[in-house]
Amino acid sequence: MDDPVLRFNLRELPVPMVYATHRIIRDCNEEFSELFGYSRSDLVDRSFARLYPKHADFVRTGHMWGAHLPGGKTYYDERIMTASDGHRFWCRVHGRTRHPTDPFAQAIYCFQALTRPVVLGKIRLTDRQRQIATLVAQGKTSAQIAEEIAISVRTVESHRARLMKAARLTNAAELVAWFSTQNSS
Incomplete structure (x- = not known):
């Protein structure tokens, strides 16, 4: 007897997941919206830029991911993100593209909040x-x-x-x- 193929709807997955095209959130699950303190409707069809502390962080992350995702590869990094109430937190983000040449055409990302503290230090980093x-x-x-x-x-x-x-x-x-x-x- 063949094993049935299991298929899941993004909203059924128990970890913060998001589907995006060209860095625009097209779908996300409840765990993702709760992680950032938004309702799902506040995120769908919006840019990831609103979840970053600064626009420069959004741009820089895009350059890094764009260099590493082409050809169906996976990539991850750790970064500081911003919730709807303005608090910042560390996140590990894993992503994978489905498009062979345009890494942002169709991508899925998994977010994991980290327990690393975000505190103001005496030294300001560039x-x-x-x-x-x-x-x-x-x-x-x-x-x-x-x-x-x-x-x-x-x-x-x-x-x-x-x-x-x-x-x-x-x-x-x-x-x-x-x-x-x-x-x-």
Whole structure:
């Protein structure tokens, strides 16, 4: 006897999921809308941009994802997002595209809230420093970071060195631990 094929409606899945075309939310489940404090109707047919602390974060994330999703690949990152009431929280986002050449034409994303605290630190990070620190926290080397965000290894190392000097850190492990308690607004 053949096993029946199981099919699920997005709204039946028990984790925050969203379907988007060209970074416009086309469908989401209740878990996703609750994560951000919106009703589903407030999110459908709206841009993901409203869920980011700053528009620059939305643009930068789009560049990273656009470089890594083509050809049906999966990609993930961790980032700070903003709920409807303005509070910020860390999220791990996994995504996959269905389109072979246009990664944003049809994509599905799974969001997971992280327990990493978002606190105001004494050191304000630039957008680029935050991006690099996030990738370091994912365990990526300077060479991997440079390739991912299309800058030189030397530039990545320069940003890391300035950040570590400002925070009085001596190695990458300390940087990851320090970064997990920081937030640049």
